[in-house]
Amino acid sequence: MKRFKILSMIVALGLFFCACEDTNDNLVASRDVAVVPVLTGLTPESPIFTDFTVDDVSFTVSLEDGDAVDAAEIRVAYDGNEEFLQDIASFPSDITITAADILTALGLTSSEIELGSEIAVYVMTTSDGVTSRSQAAFNIDIPCEFDSSITTGSYGIVCDGWGVDSNVSITADEDDPYIVYIAGLAEADACTGNGNTMKVIIDPVSYQLTGDTERTIVADDCSGWAAAYSVYTNYSYTLKSGSFSTCDGSYEIVFELEYLYEGESDYSSWGDYTFTFTR
Structure with missing residues (x-):
């Protein structure tokens, strides 16, 4: 445990420098391609749906100073099915989405959601004609009994x-x-x-x-x-x-x-x- 820490730090530093060299071209190539929105205030912090008639999740989506997008929307995905949920009209935006909203968007009933699965929620942005899925995303867990x-x-x-x-x-x-x-x-x-x-x-x-x-x-x-x-x-x-x-x-x-x-x-x-x- 403790006796391996120094060696581990040396190895980690080596990997860090290698990673910097290997990914530099990708980082340069991706600059200014997409605006990255910021998701904060996720409530609850670890979303979980157990009752699709009352459960919901809220959060705030904003942009960094100086950033702008042509359009933005929230999408949901489940079991390979990806659907539009709602537009984001302005930033920052306080958003609450309900379990019922998600079911409607996916065209599913609660009985069709498998226990132990998860629903992905994420923000899509369009800027200068480029539409991309952002890092402003989270998963909603569907637990078993x-x-x-x-x-x-x-x-x-x-x-x-x-x-x-x-x-x-x-x-x-x-x-x-x-x-x-x-x-x-x-x-x-x-x-x-x-x-x-x-x-x-x-x-x-x-x-x-x-x-x-x-x-x-x-x-x-x-x-x-x-x-x-x-x-x-x-x-x-x-x-x-x-x-x-x-x-x-x-x-x-x-x-x-x-x-x-x-x-x-x-x-x-x-x-x-x-x-x-x-x-």
Whole structure:
């Protein structure tokens, strides 16, 4: 983990410079071809439709100072079908689109939308006769029904950035099916755990994840793999963000990893890393 960081940084720098050289021609060729609108204020931040009679999503579309377009519109796409939704008359523009609007545009009923799929929403602009799909885009998830039986069990845990590929166990709260506890995070990182578990709260509407605001210390001493550097204690995980898939029971969680360096009282951080948990 920590011992691989310097090498990883060197490799990353090498890849960065290579990428700059390889893509320079493309960047030059694409200049001034299309205006790029800006999408902000996406509400909810992670759109999800569970009821096509009432659900909606809102956002603001604007242009950078000095930019102008001949026309702009919002389009939606689902399962290979792409359709016009509405024009954007001016910028900035505050927009709200409903699930019913999308169904009408796509010519579908709610029963024809497959659970576990997603609907793409994006802005198309026309400038100087060139029409292009912009980076102002997002996806709306269509989740499966919540099934508490697939929230727990034995899970594989993988984090390429932190070098973890192991197993943990997840158990449910006795009183609340939307609360689970992850055990084995320390052992998955080749440390000796102290028995503490990570509390994870599943939002019953968005299926986004939250946890305790304070860090969870999963190992009192992680000096085994860090011995070459010194002694690291109070190895901890803090849940920053995450999501739960109601279709396959998988979790994707961003943890901040922290520790106390020998003789210090203030925590130091190794940064944020994305971990995938698969049943």
